[in-house]
Amino acid sequence: MMVLHSMIIGVIAFVFMIFVLKQKNSHTQFWLLFVPSSFLVYFAGNWWDHWKDSPWRHSVMDAIMPISTGLILAATWIISKTSIHTIPTAIMGVIALCLMLFTKINPVLMMAVAGVISWAFLR
Secondary structure: OHHHHHHHHHHHHHHHHHHHHOOOOHHHHHHHHHHHHHHHHHHHHHHOHHHOOOHHHHHHHHHHHHHHHHHHHHHHHHHHHHHOOOHHHHHHHHHHHHHHHHOOOOHHHHHHHHHHHHHHHOO
16 A cells, blocks of 8 residues: 555656646746755755654655655656657667666766767767
């Protein structure tokens, strides 16, 4: 039952992220994405270590895991949908996926290298 509950929360986070990213106004995206998460990080970070033995902290961590998974999935979907549009970019995407799964290379570095390769060879 907990797995189903976690999957539902992850799907809700995914749908919310897609909804926010489809907004045409960048101010709306800013207010919906960055402001609430900034407040959450600021206030939760101040008290997180203080409550390390509390049972509610473990419940919050159990709730945050599927939410963050859904948000990461949504970001991955948006990035891949906008960047993979030809066979060479699909090959680069598969290579990046394999590198992420089997190495510890930073994904930001892989995106930068893919951008340079695309700029140099796929213009």
